[in-house]
Amino acid sequence: MNDVADSYFAQEQHVPREERLEQVLLRCVARLREQMPIHGLRNPKIGTTGNRWIYCDGPDWVMSFLSGQYWLAYQLTGDVAFRNAVQARRPDFRKILEHYRYRDHDLGFQFSLHSVADWQLTGDREAREMGLKAAFALLNRFRPEGNYIQAWSPTGPHDRAKAAFANGRIIADTMQNLGLLYWATRETGIGEYEEVAEAHAATSASTLVRADDTSFHTYLFDPSTGEPLRGETHQGFADQSCWARGQAWLMHGFTQCYVNGGNRAHLDVARRLCAKAEAMIGDAIVPVWDFNLPDSSEPYIDSSAAAVMASGLLLLSRQDIDPQEAQRWRALAIRLLNGLVEQCDLTRDPQAQGLLAHGAAHVPAGRCDAMLPYGDYYFMEALMRAQGHERFFW
Numbered sequence: 001m002n003d004v005a006d007s008y009f010a011q012e013q014h015v016p017r018e019e020r021l022e023q024v025l026l027r028c029v030a031r032l033r034e035q036m037p038i039h040g041l042r043n044p045k046i047g048t049t050g051n052r053w054i055y056c057d058g059p060d061w062v063m064s065f066l067s068g069q070y071w072l073a074y075q076l077t078g079d080v081a082f083r084n085a086v087q088a089r090r091p092d093f094r095k096i097l098e099h100y101r102y103r104d105h106d107l108g109f110q111f112s113l114h115s116v117a118d119w120q121l122t123g124d125r126e127a128r129e130m131g132l133k134a135a136f137a138l139l140n141r142f143r144p145e146g147n148y149i150q151a152w153s154p155t156g157p158h159d160r161a162k163a164a165f166a167n168g169r170i171i172a173d174t175m176q177n178l179g180l181l182y183w184a185t186r187e188t189g190i191g192e193y194e195e196v197a198e199a200h201a202a203t204s205a206s207t208l209v210r211a212d213d214t215s216f217h218t219y220l221f222d223p224s225t226g227e228p229l230r231g232e233t234h235q236g237f238a239d240q241s242c243w244a245r246g247q248a249w250l251m252h253g254f255t256q257c258y259v260n261g262g263n264r265a266h267l268d269v270a271r272r273l274c275a276k277a278e279a280m281i282g283d284a285i286v287p288v289w290d291f292n293l294p295d296s297s298e299p300y301i302d303s304s305a306a307a308v309m310a311s312g313l314l315l316l317s318r319q320d321i322d323p324q325e326a327q328r329w330r331a332l333a334i335r336l337l338n339g340l341v342e343q344c345d346l347t348r349d350p351q352a353q354g355l356l357a358h359g360a361a362h363v364p365a366g367r368c369d370a371m372l373p374y375g376d377y378y379f380m381e382a383l384m385r386a387q388g389h390e391r392f393f394w
């Protein structure tokens, strides 16, 4: 922490903790406003030295997270500058709809936060049409042989190894993309979108979630028969370990599926995943990036996993469960949020461009200890849920 941050933190010590979270959210909005002219039409990808952003170079799964933050700030302030900044980004999102090689399961992250949010908050019909086209493209990634949505795509028609790697694979992250399908059913009355979301969630529950309530990051199927083969990792430490952000996507994703479709089985899976996460986090205030690291491995923390977990736990605490259990999830979420404020909050650092430090994008590939735009988005979502906001776009 630098001197400015140190002195701010010292001043904040006397403020009650939940009130402090309210102040953090105000600082997030101020940071977005101040950085808007610097971003222009660029979308942050990952942080670099000095907490500056490296930006996306063309379509990218992370490209909607700044738009998502702008829509949250628009809800809080009504400032049309945030709305205009998202709508000016439409050509980049159209590019994804117009070129198949840019499309994968991340259509949910991309279009729920960019276009569905726009339609819901402004009633703009072009945004609705973009959201529905994205939902249709996501629907068409469904593989009925194995009842799952294919996550990734092979890079080229002759790349056999990549095809074998991608065609039969589901990943935990997709659970957070299903909101786009439930929305499309609500919007059009066509049940198929929700049916596919339900089928994928059921397959994820029976394959990605292990018997001990930890999770695989990915699961491989035989793409021609749909036979489930084995769990593997992509961004975690090992195939049999539990990657923290994967567990977080599942916690938030299964809860969100229950909210969208009302299937109690998803609620029960979410509760099991959350209870396991609580045990694995232990006394830490920000979780380590993988819960099964050997002592010889650098224990980087992952602020983005904490932010996604906090938001999912707060959503879970609002469902029709026993009040004591609801209090347990809320308390854990607030503990994680306070942990983020204590260890990762950059809104006190006037030199930083983003909101949270210490995100772990892909540790085995060397991308860690950095700002991440999805960490920033879910931090704001969680701070707003902690204050009782209920309007989000999944």
Ligand code: GLY
Pocket: 061, 173, 235, 245, 361
């Ligand atoms: N969805 C990719 C990640 O969580 O890194």
